[in-house]
Amino acid sequence: MRTVRFHEHGGPEVLQVDEVPAPEPAEGEILIDVDAIGVTLPVVRLTRGRPGVPLPHIPGGDIVGRVTRIGRGVTGRQVGERVAGLAFSGAYAETVAVPATMMTTVPDEVDDLAALALTRSGQVALGALRAGGFGKGDSVLVTSAAGGVGHLAVQLAVALGAERVTAAVGDTPKAGFAREQGAHHVVTYDQDDWGEPVDVVLDGVGGQVQDAALRSLAPLGRLVTFNAAGGTIDTNELRMRGLSVIGFAMAHLAARRHDTYERHQQELWQLYRDGRLRPAVHEASPLDRAADAHRLIEARANRGKIVLLPR
Template sequence: MPKAVRVHQTGGPEALELDDVDVAAPGAGEVAVNVLAAGVNYIDTYHRSGLYPLPTPIGIGAEGAGIVTDVGPGVTDHKIGDRVAWYTVQGSYAEKLVLPAESAIPVPDGVDTDVAAALLLQGVTAHYLVASTYAVQKDDPILVHAAAGGVGLLLVQLAKARGARVLATVSTPEKEQLAREAGADEVVGYEDFDKHAREFTGGEGMAAVYDGVGRTTFDASLASVRRRGYMVLYGAASGPVPPVDPQRLNQQGSVYLTRPTSRDFSSPEEITWRTGELFDAVRSGALSVRIGGRYPLSEARKAHEDLQGRKTTGKLLLIP
């Protein structure tokens, strides 16, 4: 019987359990896949902990890649043996999975299956952040937090490809090297980064700050934004940000504060556009996807511990 990682009672990494599960044959408009790699993302820890509540038992993970093993009635876009990837299918920490055919994105030749599993959720996130949430322009000064993380490394590369000047924050010298290799113009630690942001811009401030850290960085991030700039809060790795008085945006200079989420940037047309650009960039060598660790499915707890302990760089994968 195939196995999957599930949560029966929310909590810490110890809440992740490896269960035997029944996997039904695909129904109309569905495909069955053998999962070759599942992406580990910070949102998975929110589901596991209950910060983002889901009905239990919770199938953890939403991203992966694998091989189509069966197709349901009415499916014409996929066939047995196709490589596909996905990033919106809950329960992806699994050996086998049935998913909507419309969620299965063909993996083109020239893109490794592991890379496809590591790319989509964070890649689409980075894409909508720099292309749609705030459309980065040439010479824009941009601040990217956690620049050696999975989203951070992609954000730096995509912002640089659009001509931005990037200031990055990291927590260790090893992560500084990774951020510089991704193209960051300057890399600093988290202490007094708002002062560095002002120095980086000659006192003006950042066109946009991309902050996936949350509670511990929010105040200084907001202080780093220029007049009519964008404060883009897209995650809460250090915890959720307390309620914000809108007058602070006024005092900062008519700053825009936004909390985007992928569902609002993922129409079918947008998904085709974003994933197409990402895969093309990987195949051309313009975008590098760093896989920071591969763990057996049975070690999902360890993967979550390492991710939340900020011991990792790039993307973590679970390998069934």
């Protein structure tokens, strides 16, 4: 089968197309013929090096496809079933073996690209909102609001009853896109004034943007970070203003709170059916253009989801 992997660390240029044997499903796994693959910033950063990742390495990501084989001990899955979910490695390929518990059945009325967005980016957006204690009537700020997660976080905050949603984006051309997602107010990172304080911040950028987002919180506000860039926080500032900072990683929710993860997924499907969620796909490219997809993500040039098509 064809796959994309990297044999050394570096930028997008280290990705190469290789022919490798198709995987076999281990106990608890299912084998999937992949129809679409989601490209994410954490995976893009992985090519530049992370301890404990053996080389060569096939990047992970969100996938959608059909079950072709079922491993020992798997129940509740059928050959031919259409599924979507997470593969922590091996996703950039025509065929992937993944734990059955990381996959969810895709309803017939949800197309492949929407399913791909909702089973990773949608899960992160909804999980981060809930981790931040979001409630109807809260005000919300979303950074990286034009990205794969961010644009859905804006839509979700609106759909779930936010009183005001502010979208923060990297440059003016993205402002129109953010407004199309339902944002009531749009700011760029270089603005001094980000508007009225908010109850909840979802931060997908980190660094200096995270600092500005933290300053945007009202007393007793909550900042949820779901990015991999990090940043330094003055805990005394948290105490003085009664703020909370929460780290969110969907992998932990999926593995340790699977009932919640599945409940969130059903909620996302229903919001899509109701027309209240509209995943945006910036670009869907052939698998052999994975390096170009990574360049788009690194440049933060995308508006919505970046997708690879293995077939």
